[in-house]
Amino acid sequence: MAVEYAGEMAGVLAAPELYGFTGGEPPSVEQLTERYRRQVAGPGRAGEYWLNWVISLDGVLVGYVQATVIGAEAEIAWVVGADWQGRGIAREAAVGLAGWLREQGAGLLLAHVHPEHVASAKVAAAAGLRATGELDDDGEQRWEG
Structure with a gap:
């Protein structure tokens, strides 16, 4: 991820419908710029990585x-814009x-998905x-594997 x-x-x-299960609202350019700055900087905690x-x-x-990778555990997430779903x-x-993380040695992958979000x-x-x-x-369900 890059700030640009x-x-x-x-x-x-x-698209507001992207936040139907997770809550929140569409971020502004300024909010995303700040979020991406934090992501690029990383967590600043030993043994934790943000990819x-x-x-x-x-x-x-x-x-x-x-x-988010901590040791051999990685929590994954994905979002695709409404126009491309x-x-x-x-x-x-x-x-x-998931395949790449497993190749890198992740032993447990996690995700959290709203129980009604079938896709x-x-x-x-x-x-x-x-x-x-x-x-x-x-209220999101834990998935692991």
């Missing part, structure tokens, strides 16, 4: 994947991320994760 992606990514993340990549399709940014982009990106549940399953039935404080 903030402008284009603000457009990718602008963030934009997803590009034919030279156009369409979403992102990310992982339903094309398998999130699935391909999450499967690729994200399918992405998590494709990435080799399974629903645990456990809900976090935000």
Whole structure:
């Protein structure tokens, strides 16, 4: 992830329906610029790494994947802009991320998916994760694998 992606990514993340399950609202360019600055700087905690990549399709940014890695455990997430959903982009990106993390030695992958978000549940399953039935404080289900 690079700070200079903030402008284009603000457009990718602008659809209010992207926040239907997670809450919140579309970020401004300024908010994304600050978020990307923090992501590039990293967590500043020994043994913890933030990995963030934009997803590009034919030279156009369409979403992102990310992982927070602590030891042999990695929590992954993905977002694809509303205009590009339903094309398998999130699935391909999450499967690729999960495979790469496993190649790097990740022993446990985690994700949190809203129980009613069927599309994200399918992405998590494709990435080799399974629903645990456990809900976090935000009401999202823990997936692991």
